Amino acid sequence: MSTVPLKPLPIRGVSPSNQRGSYWITTFGCQMNKADSERMAGILENMGYKEASTELEADLVLYNTCSIRDNAEQKVYSYLGRQVHRKRVSPHLKLIVAGCVAQQEGELLLRRVPELDLVMGPQHANRLETLLNQVENGQQVVATHENHILEDITTARRDSSICAWVNVIYGCNERCTYCVVPSVRGKEQSRTKEAIKQEIDSLALRGYKEVTLLGQNIDAYGRDLPGITSQGRRKNTLTDLLYYVHEAKGIERIRFATSHPRYFTDRLIRACSELSKLCEHFHIPFQSGDNKILKEMGRGYTIERYKRIASSIRELMPDASISADVIVAFPGETEQQFERTLSVIKEIGFDQVNTAAYSPRPNTPSAEWPNQLPENVKIERLKRLNLLVETIAKKRNLRYKDRIEEVLAEQVNPKDPKQLLGRTRTNRLTFFPSIGSKGLTYKPGDLVKVQINEVRSFSLSGTTIL
DSSP states (O other), rough: OBBBOOOOEEEEOOSSSSSEEEEEEEESHHHHHHHHHHHHHHHHHHHTTTEEEEEESSEEEEEEEEOOSSSHHHHHHHHHHHHHHEEEEETTOEEEEHHHHHHHTTHHHHHHTOOOOOEEEEEGGGHHHHHHHHHTTOOOEEOOOOOOOOOOOOOOOOOSSSSEEEEESOOOOOTTTTTTTHHHOOOOEEEEEHHHHHHHHHHHHOOOOEEEEETTTTGGHHHHHOOOOSSSOOOOHHHHHHHHHHHHOOOOOOEEOOOOOOOHHHHHHHHHHHHBBBOOOOEOOOOOOOOHHHHHTHHHHHHHHHHHHHHHHHHHHHTOOEEEEEEESSSTHHHHHHHHHHHHHHHOSSSSEEEEEEEOOOOOOOOOOOHHHHHHHHHHHHHHHHHHHHHHHHHGGGGGTEEEEEEEEEEEEOOOOTTEEEEETOOEEEEEEEEETTTTTTTTOOEEEEEEEEOOOOOEEEEEEO
């Protein structure tokens, strides 16, 4: 699963009539964590919790955590420190750690921070009310056991009224040697296509224009569901799901993330080129440009296969954007192997790459290997990688100059109330004035034709046209 920049994202509640106290959720990490936080916010509001004006005033503070990198984990402990002091002064404060650090550490987290009331792994997000009831009965609760995620009947409190996350598969069965996700998010559990379609239809009725289908390894969707076609193919694949949900009336755009090169098929690429609502943006991590490193990572594909996928996408959708995740300084990585990663980035020409230096994670095989690289090598390689990524991204963005792009307006620019911001179909963040040249006023939710006149490495600006 791809990670987003690890800037904590606050979620505030909306005051219900049956007030029970105030809450604050801070989210670290990936899109799956964001989706989980929205579900937990919905549960809290249904229970009667209201908005807290600031984190330090909330009666309930929940940190939804990420453990994919060590620095993300350490941020959580830093945030906890200021709440622990509050808890000692105000014992009524409920303090919760949810998500991947909670799953990873379990009871050890309570020993390190005994002020915690609840430690809960991501498989228990939809059980928050039950677990909080136990806390209110005087218990200190740890919920990290394996839990089958029944079809979720909770109502998410969405951050956006335009774009929505829709979980289609939970967990991951892969065994990448560096990755903690399978041990903290559990085995793959696919939702039925009927339940997914029902949720999307419900979002459309509420005015949502775009959905992003989510999974740690979304291409694995359906392999735990029954059904085989007469041709011997699985009936429930991601491709089948895309055809099925494409008919949702009112939804203008559909995205999906995150893909695994091992399971990314030509049939899926063809479907994306045929279905008009499918956005021409693909996030497919490749992690390393060297086959030996990929094998040691346990990724299950070669870099040649990855290049064929990229080539097939651009053959059918020449303007498609491709983004990726990359890890540098994996144990034993030589300078030559690192250079191969740089070469792949140059050759494919990614629109964006999420980069990270290798970070040993608990209970992963590679963390125990003796050939760990020193920090100075990690820092130096990451710096070189980031410079190349930014250069390539800006070069790729030049193709938008003076073009007219369809942009879905998502919100008012928080730094300039006269501007809206949204994304192109290829997922490029775009800024434009809310009032057009002929006096037309645009608002979030509008699909707007924007002529691009300014290009930056990771965003665009333009003017509206009729």
